[in-house]
Amino acid sequence: xxxxxxxxxxxxxxxxxxxxxxxxxxxxxxxxxxxxxxxxxxxxxxxxxxxxxxxxxxxxxxxxxxxxxxxxxxxxxxxxxxxxxxxxxxxxxxxxxxxxxxxxxxxxxxxxxxxxxxxxxxxxxxxxxxxxxxxxxxxxxxxxxxxxxxxxxxxxxxxxxxxxxxxxxxxxxxxxxxxxxxxxxxxxxxxxxxxxxxxxxxxxxxxxxxxxxxxxxxxxxxxxxxxxxxxxxxxxxxxxxxxxxxxxx
Numbered sequence: 258x259x260x261x262x263x264x265x266x267x268x269x270x271x272x273x274x275x276x277x278x279x280x281x282x283x284x285x286x287x288x289x290x291x292x293x294x295x296x297x298x299x300x301x302x303x304x305x306x307x308x309x310x311x312x313x314x315x316x317x318x319x320x321x322x323x324x325x326x327x328x329x330x331x332x333x334x335x336x337x338x339x340x341x342x343x344x345x346x347x348x349x350x351x352x353x354x355x356x357x358x359x360x361x362x363x364x365x366x367x368x369x370x371x372x373x374x375x376x377x378x379x380x381x382x383x384x385x386x387x388x389x390x391x392x393x394x395x396x397x398x399x400x401x402x403x404x405x406x407x408x409x410x411x412x413x414x415x416x417x418x419x420x421x422x423x424x425x426x427x428x429x430x431x432x433x434x435x436x437x438x439x440x441x442x443x444x445x446x447x448x449x450x451x452x453x454x455x456x457x458x459x460x461x462x463x464x465x466x467x468x469x470x471x472x473x474x475x476x477x478x479x480x481x482x483x484x485x486x487x488x489x490x491x492x493x494x495x496x497x498x499x500x501x502x503x504x505x506x
Contacts, residue, residue, distance in 0.1 A: 281456045285497055287447035292316075292397040295501065296373045297323050299393040304370035307387065309359045310377020314340035314352070321349045324371075328364075330357040331377075362387050371395070381428070381435035388506045394437070398424060400444065400498035404466050407457075407495055410483035411467050411476070425500045432504050439505040447499075450492030454484055457493055 293316050300306065304324050308317045311329030313336060321327055329352065331337055340354040357363060359374070362383045372384050374396040384394050402421040408414030416424070425442060432440055451457050457480065461470040470476055487494045 281459055282452035283450060283456055283492070285447040285449045287445060288497070289443065289445040289447075290501060292375050292395070292501070293320050293373070295503070296320065296371065296395050299395065299503075300324055300371055305368065306371045306373065307362075307364070307369045309372065309374040309379050309384075311340060311354065312336050314343050314354055316375065317352060318343060318347045318349050321352050325351065327352045328369075329354045330359070330362075332356065332358055359383065381431040381437070385435045385437065385506055390506055392506050394432075394502075394504045394506070396428070396502050397499055398428070398502075400425070400446075400500055402446070402496070403498040404495050405498075406487060407461075407466060407483060410486070411479050414467050415465050421498075425502070428502055432502070437504040437506055441503045442500060443503075444498070444500040447497045449495050449497040450489070451495070452492050454480075454493070457484065 296306070297320055300320075300323055302323065302325065306317070306324050306327045308314075308327065308329040311317060311331050314329050317327045317329050329340060331340065331354070334356055337354055337356045344352055344354060359377065359379045360383060362380075364387045366386050367389045368387050370389055370392050372388055372392070372394045374394075376397065376399055379396060388394060399415075400421060401416040401419045401423060404414065408417045425444070429440055429442060451460070461467050461480070467476070484493055
């Protein structure tokens with residue numbers, strides 16, 4: 258899929274469910290961290306945080322009591338509509354949301370103490386401009402080998418033709434070139450179990466793991482074959498591969 262297709266995809270999903278996957282029945286074994294817990298570890302009560310690709314804003318609304326002020330940005334208008342609705346419902350007072358590209362951060366230089374980006378693209382050059390000296394940048398991203406058995410079953414998928422680890426190395430290289438002095442990286446490849454076929458269908462319909470899933474009737478035949486071959490006692494098995502980068506300016 259081209260970038261413009263992804264933008265339309267995320268906009269549509271934001272209007273539908275704001276990336277709320279709470280109804281999916283699944284669990285993982287081998288997860289090594291929770292991203293926003295890692296973010297909070299590097300925050301002070303007096304800090305200002307920027308969250309890139311904030312989606313429906315659920316995560317920064319949850320951690321809002323731990324900081325002075327938080328701003329969430331997303332390129333998708335649909336996502337921001339969901340975020341604004343969630344903000345109104347939450348009655349949190351120290352969070353604001355804006356529609357904005359991560360390639361053009363419209364904030365003053367050295368404005369933020371912490372910048373986070375979970376499963377969203379970012380520009381290292383833009384981040385270092387808006388981050389204070391000594392500030393932290395944290396990002397969690399989906400590795401190329403995520404949901405690998407699903408992609409193999411379909412013969413296509415997000416980053417299916419890419420070398421595993423290439424995105425992590427690219428981001429580390431870009432952060433170094435931008436001027437970050439301390440950079441650490443971590444990864445895990447957890448086993449993930451989905452309880453029902455409906456959970457897998459929801460996942461594939463609301464994420465770009467398998468581009469254009471369901472447009473071809475053969476997709477459901479392929480899905481049935483995948484489920485049959487990967488059904489275990491604990492559920493329908495796949496993998497969840499993530500990497501974490503923590504950088505200090």
